[in-house]
Amino acid sequence: MDRIIRVWNPYLPGKPTGMLKSHTAPVIYIHVSAEDNKIFSMSMDNTVKIWDLETYSCLFTASSKASGIKGELASCLYLPNSRALYVATDTVALLHLRLRCPPEPHLVVSHREPVVCCRYNPAFQQVVSCSEASEVKVWDFETGRLLSEFIGAHGNAGITCLTFDSSGRRLVTGGRDGCLKIWSYNNGHCLHTLKHDEKQSEVCDCTYLEVNQNKCIIAVGWDRRINMYFDAPHDFHHFWKPQPHWKDDLNHGHQEDILCVAQCPPFLLATSSYDGEIIIWNVVSGHMYCKLNTPRSSEGTKEREDPDRSVSCLAFLKTRAVKFETTAASLMANGAQGSVTFWRLFGSACPMANFTPSTNKAQVSSMAVTAGDALAYVADQEGFVHVYDIKEYGLQGSELHAPTKAMFWRAHVNMVTSLELIEERVLLSASLDRTVRLWSPEGECIGTFGQNSPWDIFTPDSWSHPRVPCEILTDPQSMPAHPVLAGGVSARLTRKEEGDDVTEEKAGAKPEKTFYSPGDSTLEVEVKADIHQRLLLEQDKASRRTPEPGWPSVYQTLRCHEVACVSALGEKPDLSIIGSDLFNLNFLTQEKEGSETPQREH
Template identity: 30%
Template structure:
């Protein structure tokens, strides 16, 4: 555990995180920050000032007001009606009442019913600050520490060019060193193969030919699966990469000058169009080579097959006129061409050189138009035209990354910069720590250090950038869309149905919103009546996983906790970050709850209780108060926390199975609870739930008021009686599972809902359960009302909510989906689905009933055979349900309590020793009249 209390800057965790982005539903209307002009803001200020002065004069004399000045300024404000009238007078009478009311609610975050000018200023300040921050996008680089690999085959020579080869799959990289060494890498930069360029056959000694020149450039010819490599020997080497065995098959030699830059284009939509190979040379000329029948080859096949590459003398190229057409454009530049590019839509050739008079030239292939010429004093080593000052050494390469409108530039001192095209801001600076870097020395580079792969080949989904320095390569992953930036509008991010793992969820009854939090640090707020997303916050805690959420007492503020110990408070209406709470440690926050006076409590792996006052907080940063006497009470990580206001207590539970009851008044421990097991192992407590109705009822508050889930067992506890255990039973449908989440209906607490690690949801009738002391070994279960498999993976959150005069169940799963169900198991829908529902119209429900799964079990029976008619179960209080069973049947046909869970009614020791499926009968065996015995088979009783 790493304590942050003694650090100089406890807020460093917030300062280093990726900024968040928020997106609002466009139907909510324009943000007030966009709609209000400076003149209108001045009129608003005058209106508030006049209102304050009016109240002073009407209610007090000047002297009296002077004595109570602070009180008046604190209490005075406008109610909703007054605020609407002022807005109409300032903006116009045509403003929508719903927009103005939403504006009022966003400002009145504490739900006092009045807003003051100071509150309005704070709200607008946050809005404008957020929008200004969001206007500067975040750099697209995802890797803080790129993978760096050494290329020993380069023999300390720099890499000239890296190309990406996607055929045959999977993706490979091919690097070409200055000395002509070719290295094949896999997508993770591990070497697969290496070979050298063929040398002059006249120098063959002992059946070996050594290449003695320097490579100048290389290009991948994707439609013919070859790599063309130019060297200072005035030649081109064509290397076949169509198979895993890379080899050189054509050597075109005898050019009049050294080729210094290459570019290749082919029309993927029209393969019959001749592809074009462009070559810039040392004399400033451009060579164009069209391959007429690329499907049959680049050149005529040799008359006889040889093991060595086919050698073609450049002056003899006319003999291959059926296969290739050649053209030369001389004297485009006065110095060697450093880069050549081709724009097919306009048939424009773009070239650069270090000439000050012809630095960059744009010309058409036909030369019918005058070329565009840029003159730069020092010439151009590379180009994508812009002026971005900042590098302190020669810029070796630049590339435009179109998906996020950013530019990458790389200088000789191994500094990589990311720029925003629209604002020319430098968004990020990365100093690549290549092992070959030495203090005071500039490393050697090839002419083309960059390979930008965007869009990537289909089988390699992540765009990335490869950088070469001397004989090393660095691989950096790129974001596919801007992660920083974005205001309150724009498109939502991806719907999370089946997406990133979902870690927490809750229901906001005041705003009628469902809030879901995800492992990728995003938050989505959904309208529960339609399933439509209203607000989304990306990177809420940078890139840290969200672990818990809670609401304040007004339900206008959302509190989120993360795996790195950070806690934030948000405006639930607009996504503004109101407060950042001081982290106690840099370890996981597992639970937050809000007391009635907006005092927040946070627990987690710190094993302590931290308190925060957000009621009086005016600053963005709120300090933690460690006044709770929690030091050393829990000896393991705290995993759960819940509150019972009627009894004035909270409960916390830890990884070692211990539950501690705390008195709110004294902030100290009151009671320790722990379930004893015969096996000796104590599983962690995953969830806690107070039954608030029982706690508030004088006749019931001494009964089982606290429910805990430990492993698969649900335990009911009294916290006031001498005997605390009031019942326990194993809840999951399958052996070895755990219950992750609990909920109950409010305010009656007649049912208990549990969700387990296998995705099953159970609804129990607890109206008469745990009202008498029950010995731990009995494990009597309450009647099960419903049971169905709600999700593929574990249910991290379940919640009972009352809406439109009906009970609904909210479920959230680690499989990335969140759903809404009726209490009978009908599926209303999944949040994020394409079609919205109407909560008052059952015809719009998805109606995927999961409580009769048809999957076969090992014994050959279907789930419906075992579970029976759970959904059609009669009310246990119905007098027509006599409970009679047919002769020979152990269970009533209408009784739905035959469970697939092995050990459902076993005492814990029996459960841990049980190895075969067992079944529980809730009714009497007709033969022996014994109740609640285990059955190897549904048709007969073990007791018999």
């Protein structure tokens, strides 16, 4: 009843060895997990706390409202193998416990949780990023500084996608709770919540569409339908009501969860689903234009060997699509086993090309295309960004080979979740490694949002380049011996010259261009030496970093000297040799009086 948990040694019953004080209501239940050395306690205010049995500190507090637990808590059980806590009320709730790795002090992160999406707002020159913890951050594009942030955008549900309205003044986010929310994102005020009356299903992607002066939001997700909300600010009573589903969508639409949506003005819309199906729609009439089925990664592959055919990335080649070219590929999509497929949409819809950017078939996670469809940026689950020259690719028929790879580099150490070209001169990327970064089109690192030193986007001397983010430099997959980089290429940045298989590594602001042939045996040694040199530079920079407030900047050296024992313990030493008594309170006075005597050498 006193809200204190006491820990006892059974052989010393007189006094508790530890007292855990944090509950604000009487404690009603305790569960001890000997395997993990943790204590789980429950109190009458429906709160569950996790304690460390070694340090007697509270590790985590879970409230029933925040965790979605209904009813009065009765008991709990922890399973260490699955790291799951079962809480019993009138029902049983399962809480998965995820241990957050403490960030390394020298690593720069933009969010405390994995970043799931980010977009650039050209109206205000700002970057908005969202994390799995339903946290929204607004960054200054020109300097990388944090401008504002707000948490709990979708309550306990995570954010899955975001977009802006045509004016850029409102932010639209979609979440796992099945809702779309409209924000005045500078102050974190929610203007509207959009949802269907039906059972709420996770929203996977959304886009803001403007057709014939009609503005609307289109959202897709696990309900397998295309949900449309008209933007009619002049009529607030009709504002954001869900529109009826298209007949073609109801009768011939997707049979699996829809993962992605992409638009091509003035009226083309593409959606893709978990089973690999791609549907092209006419948003004016609501009719289906064509249906595409993603090819298998290789001929003769069995279904059990290739179960994942989901398409989660779509990108229109708009200069071709608006002309309705019947011989050229007009759509890019990812596919099974890390493949990328070029599709012809007009005439007879069919795949025009299929290739795999990553050597180890890492799944493509994001794509971006330049305005003139000259270059395609493809990012994968391992954090690599591949750049392809597609200006003349897939124009006159099927292609048997992959397009020319202009370059590639490692941008993140985990899956890239967002990739966007900003004004054709800067590449914006976000990743599950909790970072949001800016890159030049050539792969030069401008900086990571949230770093201590701001950059000036118009001054290349202020960019982080040629410094590589430390976690990328030291990651095992960035090493030349790793299969991802097999074939004699470097981990930093690679250019393939026209008609010749040579690579060029950039190692400084004004690098000396050193060329290596793919079979050069000295490549790995030289690249490893370069990586070792950069690591030494990073360590040297870390050692010269300004110390934390309150700590000395220079530590004095302590030297040990032998001290002879002059008397037994407890006896007053004989101080007659110095002519004074150290235990005399008048010692300082005596010292002053004898200042006329010659000073002794010490």
